[in-house]
Amino acid sequence: MPPITTGRVVKTSLFYLLVLAIVAFAVFPFYYAILSSLKTSSQLFDIDYFPVRWNFGNYVGVFRDNPFATNLWNSLLVAVVTVMVSLFLGVTAAYALARIRFRGRGLLLMTILGVSMFPQIAVLSGMYQLVRALGLYNHLGALVLSYMIFTLPFTVWVLTTFMRELPKELEEAAILDGASPWVIVTRVFMPLMGPAIVTTGLLAFIAAWNEFLFALTFTLTNNERTVPVGIATMSGASAHELPWGNIMAASVIVTLPLVLLVLVFQRRIVSGLTAGAVKG
Amino acid sequence: MADRLSRNRTRTAWLFLTPMLVVLALVAAWPLLRTIWLGLTDANLLHLDDSKWVGLDNYTGKGGLLHDKVWWSAVRNTLWFTLLTVSIETVLGTVIALVLTRTFPGRALVRAAVLIPWAIPTVVSAKMWSWMLNDQFGIVNDLLLKVGLIDGPKAWTADPGLLMTSVVLVDVWKTTPFMALLVLAALQMLPKECYEAAQIDGVHPVKVFFKVTLPLIRPAVMVAVIFRALDAIRIFDLIYVLIGSRESTMTMSIYARQQLIEFQQVGYGSAASTLLFFIVALLTIVYVLVGRVKLGSD
Amino acid sequence: MAVAKLVSEAPVAISLVGVGKHYGKTKVLDDINLEIRAQEFCVFVGPSGCGKSTLLRMIAGLESITTGGLFIDGKKMNDVEPSKRGIAMVFQSYALYPHMNVYDNMAFGLKLAKTSRGEADQRIREAARMLEIEPLLHRLPKELSGGQRQRVAIGRAITRHAKIFLFDEPLSNLDAALRVSMRSELARLHKKLATTMVYVTHDQVEAMTMADRLVVLHAGRIEQVGPPLEVYHRPRTQFAAGFLGAPRMNFLRGEVTAAGSAGVTIKLGDGTSVTVPVSPEGIVTGARVTLGVRPEHLRLAAGTGEHQATVQLVEDLGDHAIVHLETPAAEGRLLAKVETSPAEEGATATYELPPEHCHVFDSTERALTRLA
Secondary structure, eight states, X not given: OOOXXXXXXXXXXXXXXXXXXXXXXXXXXXXXXXXXXXXXXXXXXXOOSSOOOOOOHHHHHHHHSSOHHHHHHHHHHHHHHHHHHHHHHHHHHHHHHHHOOXXXXXXXXXXXXXXXXXXXXXXXXXXXXXXXXXXXXXXXXXXXXXXXXXXXXXXXXXXXXXXXXXXXXXXXXXXXXXXXXXXXXXXXXXXXXXXXXXXXXXXXXXXXXXXXXXHHHHOOSGGGOOHHHHHHXXXXXXXXXXXXXXXXXXXXXXXXXXHHHXXXXXXXXXXXXXXXXXXX | OOOHHHHHHHXXXXXXXXXXXXXXXXXXXXXXXXXXXXXXXXXXSTTTTSOOBOTTHHHHSTTSGGGOHHHHHHHHHHHHHHHHHHHHHHHHHHHHHHHHHSOOTTHHHHHHHHHHHHHSOHHHHHHHHHHHTOTTTOHHHHHHHHHTSOXXXXXXXXXXXXXXXXXXXXXXXXXXXXXXXXXXXXXXXXXXXHHHHHHHHTOOHHHHIIIIIHHHHHHHHHHHHHHHHHHHHTOOHHHHHHTOSOGGGOOHHXXXXXXXXXXOOHHXXXXXXXXXXXXXXXXXXXXXXXHHHHHHHO | OOOOOOSSOOOEEEEEEEEEEEETTEEEEEEEEEEEETTOEEEEEOSTTSSHHHHHHHHHTSSOOOEEEEEETTEEOTTSOGGGTTEEEEOTTXXXXXXXXXXXXXXXXXXXXXXXXXXXXXXXXXXXXXXXOGGGTTSOGXXXXXHHHXXXXXXXXXXXXXXXXXXXXXXXXXXXXXXXXXXXXXXXXXXXHOOEEEEEESOHHHHHHXXXXXXXXXXXXXXXXXXXXXXXXXXXXXXXXXHXXXXXXXXXXXXXXXXXXXXXXXXXXXXXXEEEOBOOXXXXXXXXXXXXXXXXXXXXXXXXXXXXXEEEEEEEOSSOEEEEEXXXXXXXXXXXXXXXXSSOTTSEEEEOOOGGGEEEEOTTSBBOOBOO
């Protein structure tokens, strides 16, 4: 190890200062949101940097004054169903794209990836008409359906990449055992694809949970709204006074489980994101 | 000359592909085509069924997009926003990634902390920052006043001159983690021998970065930059929730939605959406072609 | 090309008629005609890339057949699904399902064939007993050694009660000692199960010791078919001659000086001649031929004589020695296999070219038939 000189001490301290600055920048808004959510409406007018008093009134208020519980339930339902449908469609498509050689395979994969480049607004009017035609307006089914446009591309891509790596002889042994393609996918491949399924499931969940524009456009009544729309439209007693305490409480409630999910699964998420971009 | 076995395989492939393709056609292909078609009509949200064909009027006509000042300012805003956010995020992301390549106690925690902005839903981030940027009770104004960087509270989400700054700030906060991760992945794939050789040669670390590291990670970083840029051009959620449909931060997506929903000009709004789509598609194709050419020449 | 037949009158299990495989212009296998008899242990042997694995996989149904017909038990099988051909296969990498234990690995195929639980259990236990893997039934593949995994793979094939077993280089991933013991195991298994076995390997020791009949393949074509010793002592092509036997057969180039009813006289590069009792059919004086003689047949002695050479290197392996000789008769080195080297490195030695052990190959690399 090189000798400890004043130069090194300065460099190391600067480094840790930088680390501190990065962490502070990243975490402060969330920290401040927690702080603000623990204040009463009168206390909100005071600006504090550290917790001085704790009051959980907002957490009660957010559920009492808004259909927030319904929003949470809707978001959860939509996210879970979206994940399940994406995985089903993704796994079946991945089998074809990863294990069978056919004409146009490469082009098809590229096209599917290309769909992830669509601006949401470009499909909005068409989707709106489709949703109405299917009778899904103001129904959570509209969201599950429309979310496919951004979950399918990366789900198919990641699952295909992963399935490609599975040994050919394993599939051949299964064929000789008399397994149909469906059996191969469900009983031989899927048990081996745990990591990929978790990764794509997580990313799809986060994307569905996060989505705003379609949720705003295709739902009308409070009962059908999801969390992002619910938070965005939270209004207070008067027209111009936003219930910041409630909004912050809602933000914290929504963010905490996500933050935990991300912390626990950070490796998976990172590999999923980088696999998509770096390989692209 | 495929025999029955390989023909069976191909049939199985298409069978397995069909569910996903049907959904994708329903959700992506058809709506896109519909939007393009609607852009060629004078459709209105209130009476969608009696729309008339107007050809390219929405684009080139007297009241068309190409003559619309607001549209062009939306285009300018979008490009300016993209340029600012992507460059800042790339630089900051690289700095963070470099920090994360060094082993130090608590590194895992720092990495997790850095991921937090990415994990928070966009709408929630917008609200959190809205609160922090509040002109009367916002902590940002308070902090800046205390430090002496400003002399009076600023209306970050209302003052037209400051809107772009606010939006860029929040987007940078939210998306830098993503860029940092991508750059980090690129850095971690580098062969260690380069660094060791440089260390033995006694080259200054900053020089090592610019002359060795940067050129090596450039391909991966460029991919990340393109992805981010394509994302930034399409941005909607953040700006809508933070600012709304104010003109000085209006991006093309916001413009299109305003036409579609608020002004109920479905035909005109669809034309704007179509233009946005083609711009993104063009950039994607250009990038793919340039990428192919580069790979070909290697 | 004549279809090779075995002397015994066992029924034909597998028949390949004019079978070929090509991708566009590339021919992987060409004009394969072969009959494999029931209960025979038939080995496909050849260098890598010769098409032996592809041929095996075509029999299995894992590769498509471009031309010709595959018949199993007399029925055409070109378009029949692999699982319905009555075959079982053991892969080089064992291909065990990693997430299933040994029992479930062996039960998988039976379950898919809707075999009753009782019957399946009986078959599995029977196979496990035969292969001595009963104590491993509840372990996962990753907890097993290479040899154990190989047994499970074989066990999986046995439970299918197939009449034909296909082996794709099953011992390549095992270490040398294990390979020797598994060889005898497989031979024992073959006797016990009395099924047809088609075995692919690039290892000629496995081929020589295990096969009832060898099929030597080279660049997509059959070079020779026959019992191992027949192929060894009576190679029909230069390739087959050079492929079996270690060290490889020596090849000397020469020119025909006489061809008659007594045989063919060949003049070698050092001026010496040898007359070999082979048929002179199609041979004219002046024709260029190749003389082949195995290292163990080159009787070496010290000193000078008719065929002379300088000893370049002696590799003493304890029970025998390989002597590298340099002589103008051969372009490369001549290798002799002797018990002990009669001469030291650098010294002169003489070798014999015993006509009864010499092989002659014409310019198309075909062996001239032996007389009488």
